[in-house]
Amino acid sequence: MEKPILVGLLGLGTVGSGVVKIIENHQEKLMHQVGCPVKVKKILVRDVQKPRDVAVDPSLLTTSAAEVIDDPDIDVIIEVMGGIEETKELLLRALRQGKHVVTANKDLMAVYGSELLRVAAEYRCDLFYEASVAGGIPxxxxxxxxxxxxxxxxxxxxxxxxxxxxxxxxxxxxxxxxxxxxxxxxxxxxxxxxxxxxxxxxxxxxxxxxxxxxxxxxxxxxxxxxxxxxxxxxxxxxxxxxxxxxxxxxxxxxxxxxxxxxxxxxxxxxxxxxxxxxxxxxxxxxxxxxxxxxxxxxxxGAGSLPTATAVVSDLVAVMKNMRLGVNGRYAVAPQYEKQLKTPAEIFSKYFLRIHVKDQVGAFAKITTLFSERGVSFEKILQLPLKEDGLAEIVIVTHDASQQDYEDILQQLGDLEIVERVQSSYRVEGEKR
Amino acid sequence: MEKPILVGLLGLGTVGSGVVKIIENHQEKLMHQVGCPVKVKKILVRDVQKPRDVAVDPSLLTTSAAEVIDDPDIDVIIEVMGGIEETKELLLRALRQGKHVVTANKDLMAVYGSELLRVAAEYRCDLFYEASVAGGIPxxxxxxxxxxxxxxxxxxxxxxxxxxxxxxxxxxxxxxxxxxxxxxxxxxxxxxxxxxxxxxxxxxxxxxxxxxxxxxxxxxxxxxxxxxxxxxxxxxxxxxxxxxxxxxxxxxxxxxxxxxxxxxxxxxxxxxxxxxxxxxxxxxxxxxxxxxxxxxxxxxGAGSLPTATAVVSDLVAVMKNMRLGVNGRYAVAPQYEKQLKTPAEIFSKYFLRIHVKDQVGAFAKITTLFSERGVSFEKILQLPLKEDGLAEIVIVTHDASQQDYEDILQQLGDLEIVERVQSSYRVEGEKR
CATH class of the missing domain: 3.30.360.10 (Dihydrodipicolinate Reductase; domain 2)
Structure with missing residues (x-):
């Protein structure tokens, strides 16, 4: 039997328990794909005494991050404990020791993903995070x-x-x-x-x-x-x-x-x-x-086993790369400089619901605000309201820039005949 | 600039034209991911004169398969010409020369996939076929x-x-x-x-x-x-x-x-x-x-560009593996011996529509056939038919084995009160 690949787990909550279960229950499939066994060697927890819904050898548990991160036998760190600043430092420390990292931490990846990926590339480590978005969906x-x-x-x-x-x-x-x-x-x-x-x-x-x-x-x-x-x-x-x-x-x-x-x-x-x-x-x-x-x-999008599936599938990818000695080599750095659209460049349709005073010419005043900015209507509903002297108007616009639309909303609020802007939503997904 | 990776294309029909377009139009993205350019060097066609909806340098076209398959400069063969027996021989010849293969050919892969994959593994070649199932869906x-x-x-x-x-x-x-x-x-x-x-x-x-x-x-x-x-x-x-x-x-x-x-x-x-x-x-x-x-x-599931997307994504995978020298090394041989269920082991619900003579006791005779085999009903509709003296019965069963259900169908057909079995379908996807 080949030498097993050893994993250090940070966290043993909902997702962590799922990871332990899948590594155990699907060991045969994992071995078939990778050619060697995989074992969890150490698990960082907050409280080693806490009762858990997964059976784990108590000797694996530790409250010391260093015992996991700095263990020279551990090849891969799986991070499922959450947190941002402190967790980032732990993962950077792991990467700098040549350990590969799999994380389910969207908070961390959304804020420090670019930096972590750069360090992973520098140290030729894999850093995978499939579980951070949409749980079990690859x-x-x-x-x-x-x-x-x-x-x-x-x-x-x-x-x-x-x-x-x-x-x-x-x-x-x-x-x-x-x-x-x-x-x-x-x-x-x-x-x-x-x-x-x-x-x-x-x-x-x-x-x-x-x-x-x-x-x-x-x-x-x-x-x-x-x-x-x-x-x-x-x-x-x-x-x-x-x-x-x-x-x-x-x-x-x-x-x-x-x-x-x-x-x-x-x-x-x-x-x-x-x-x-x-x-x-x-x-x-x-x-x-x-x-x-x-x-x-x-x-x-969530749940113990679905999310753990994504984590362990990332682990399989790390292990396959380890076997071939190509970890960190498939990562591709961002190709483009970021350029964000301004509100004048963001276009969509909008749904708008307003309450207006039921007066002659009210609707004309409203349409004028839109037409002045070249925004036309796709759908209009007008209904009397129970509230005295008010009517409800529902409008779906054709494409408008966010800038124009927000200007219109502002000016609508200032019109004397508009009692209130009840709600406003973007409308998406129609063929243009 | 690094030496380009050279592709030989078998076929320039709907999908082939899409492949040529994507390799050309998305060259910048491909280069960014792989680190070197990719070029189509030769294209096997049936008729070099035929007008096509993609602009291709006529000197690339050939009617000789050997000019593509046996060209020592070509690294990857993309097969989008269809066909089974002859195509299989061409692809085996390519694999045995160490060329990687990408194919969109479901007919071929369904019949000879196992054999082709074994040969690819033997020669440490990639053989990818994402486009063969569900077009653009990865x-x-x-x-x-x-x-x-x-x-x-x-x-x-x-x-x-x-x-x-x-x-x-x-x-x-x-x-x-x-x-x-x-x-x-x-x-x-x-x-x-x-x-x-x-x-x-x-x-x-x-x-x-x-x-x-x-x-x-x-x-x-x-x-x-x-x-x-x-x-x-x-x-x-x-x-x-x-x-x-x-x-x-x-x-x-x-x-x-x-x-x-x-x-x-x-x-x-x-x-x-x-x-x-x-x-x-x-x-x-x-x-x-x-x-x-x-x-x-x-x-x-089909279409020129969607299917070509899957083909060229496979090509990207081949090229990334080439860069790292690990082609053919990620393939995993089947893990299990095939064991097919017998009809007695295949269970599902069924929808059944029959026309019966509108006689006292007719329905009882039908239900007896089902209950003798332990098959119960989830839903029943009985309606009079315009046709004289006939009634229409629609049944949705609970889970039944295919064996039992087919026996029942056979015996239903033999019942004197059953005019005809109108239709019968499997019902799937309900929570059990």
Whole structure:
């Protein structure tokens, strides 16, 4: 039997336990592919006494990071403990000792991914992070290898399971955001503090990682415009239904020439769009390539075993490269300088719902604001409201620049006949 | 500038033209990834004079296979000409000269894939064939690398665009198979001779390739049970709709323990199944892994540029391996001996539509046949028919073995009260 490849595990929570289980239960398949066994040698935990839902030899557990990172026998570090600053230092230390790294840490990769990848390349180490985006879906490898020959122009992702679960239930049950969130928390689909999910930050981190790979540029988390779902109402979803739209929290990364935009926001998609049928806690990434056209990758975005699958598949890649002595040699540095679009260069359709005073000429005043900026309407609904003397107007625009649209919104708010701007969403995914 | 990698192209039809265009138009991206240019040196064609929709230096064209295969300067052979026996000999000759091979040829890979892969491994050559299944969708690489750590238990594929287009239009427009086929032929979505598509043979080839990779066994084309869509009627689709089902031509490869089944047949799926929303000429492959759960890969299954994307992405992989001197070293031989399930071991639900004489006790006689074999009903519809004295019965069974079900069908046909068995389909994709 050949000498085993030894792994050091940082963290033994939900994903870490899954990694231990898969390495154990799928050992036969792993050995067949790599030609030698693989073993977990040390596991960094916070509390060695804590009861766990996976059986682990207690002698593997340690509370000392150095015992894992600096162990000269350990070939690969798997990082599933989370955290940013301290974790980054540990992984840099591992890479500088020639250890390969697999991480599921989107927070870390969104903020320090470029730096970590540079150091990995310098020390000829593999640094893989498939599990950091969309859990069990092998989307990063598909972008890098599967679509290696194409030029990707658009990525749209449902990359946060919690918000997709909430929006699905709101839509199916006609329930309010607050009620569904409470139910999701009770069922374990949402955290006690759901801020990072519902405000879109979690999705933004994943979009930064996707955009960096898809467009081969050093995109940072700060480059992502972010809006969460906390303001979405049942009424908005109902109007969407009447217009043939489904609401999703969509991360969009789009490239026109060398200029890119990246955002996360609640977005209406046509019901016929592939992403519109992605329900509950599932994730999906839609990729548009110049040559390939439309593709979509669908699967579980989180969970112990699905995420661990991605981690261990990365480990298999590291081990195959080790056997051939080519670790770190397949990595490709970003090809382009980052160029972000200005708001005047970002175009989309918009859905707008406003309450106006039911007066003669009110609608004309509103349309004037749009037509002055060359923005025309694709769809209009006007309905009386129960509230006295008010009417509700729902507009779907044709393509408008973000700059023009935001100017219009501002001026609408200033019009005396406009009682309030009720809601406003981007509309995406229609054939142009 | 580094020495270019030289490619010999066999065939310059739809896919071949796309390959030439992508190598030319995306040269900058290819060079960035591989570090050297890539050039097409020779192209085998049947007629050098034929007008083509891609601009090619006429001096590259040849009608002599030897000029391409035996050119010592050519590093990689891209085979997009089709054919089986003769093509196999050419590719074996190329591999034995140490040339790497990329092919889009599903007919060849379904029949001689195992042999070609063995020879490639022997000569340390890469043999990649991503384009042979589901066109532009990087599904083979996802099975091999992306899900490397998991054990796949089920693959369901919509892997033939023509039949998916026909079934989509029949369902949307309530039109007959014959009418939609004629329309599809007029629009170029179906061949003048559509036999290989509509009888399921094209899909069977792709399922043999998918099953071989997914289950790591030498599955042959002969192992695939095949039934096409020529007998599907609008009435069947309408009954499906009433029951919440969508009909698709589904390739199923399923593993229980070490035993596998592979089939292609028109199948009812619940409307909520991810594959049910795959419309028109699009393809998708649904993959169920023990750890990852449900994933799906969606995209264009054919077309010049989408298929060429898969071919050139394979070429990129070959070139990266060449740079590192590790061609042929990542290939993994099948892990398991093939074991096919017998009909008594293949279980599924079935949809059955029969016409019976409207007599007292007729239904009881039918149910007796099922209950004698322990097959129970999930859903039953009984409706009077316009035809005198006949009733129509639609049954959806619970799980039954193929053996039991076929015995029942046979005996039903022998019952005096059964006028005819109108249609019968497998029902898949429901939670069990």
């Amino acid at each position: 989307i990063l490898r598909s972008l890098v290898d599967g679509l290696a020959s194409d030029r990707i122009t658009k990525l749209m992702g449902i990359v946060n399971g919690t918000t997709n679960y909430i929006l699905t239930k709101m839509s199916q049950n006609g329930a309010s955001y607050e009620d569904v969130l409470a139910e999701a928390q009770a069922l374990g689909f949402a955290e006690a503090d759901p801020t990072s999910d519902v405000e879109g930050l979690d999705a933004a981190r994943k979009m930064a990682i996707l955009a960096r790979l898809g467009f081969s540029m050093d995109i940072d988390l700060d480059d992502v415009q972010v809006k969460g779902i906390t303001q979405v109402t049942e009424e908005d979803l109902n109007y969407g239904k009447r217009l043939g739209y489904t609401m999703k929290l969509i991360g969009i990364a789009q490239r026109d020439g060398q200029k890119v935009e990246v955002s996360v926001q609640p977005t209406f998609l046509p019901d016929s769009h592939p992403l519109a049928s992605v329900h509950n806690e599932y994730n999906a990434v839609y990729v548009y390539g110049e040559a390939v056209g439309e593709t979509m990758f669908y699967g579980p | 599904i083979l690489r996802s099975l091999v690398d992306g899900l490397a750590s998991d054990r796949i238990t089920k693959l369901m594929g919509i892997v033939n665009g023509t039949t998916n287009y026909i079934l989509t239009k029949m369902s949307q427009n309530g039109a007959s198979y014959e009418d939609v086929l004629a329309e599809a032929q007029a629009l170029g979505f179906a061949e003048a001779d559509p036999t290989s598509d509509v009888e399921g043979l094209d899909a069977a080839r792709k399922m043999a390739i998918l099953a071989r990779l997914g289950f790591s066994m030498d599955i042959d084309l002969d192992d695939v049970q095949v039934k096409g869509i020529t007998q599907v009627t609008e009435e069947d689709l309408n009954y499906g709709k009433r029951l919440g089902y969508t009909m698709k031509l589904i390739g199923i490869a399923q593993r229980d323990g070490q035993k596998v089944e592979v089939s292609v047949q028109p199948t009812f799926l619940p409307d909520s199944h991810p594959l049910a929303s795959v419309h028109n000429e699009y393809n998708a492959v649904y993959v169920y892994g023990e750890a990852v759960g449900e994933t799906m890969f969606y995209g264009p």
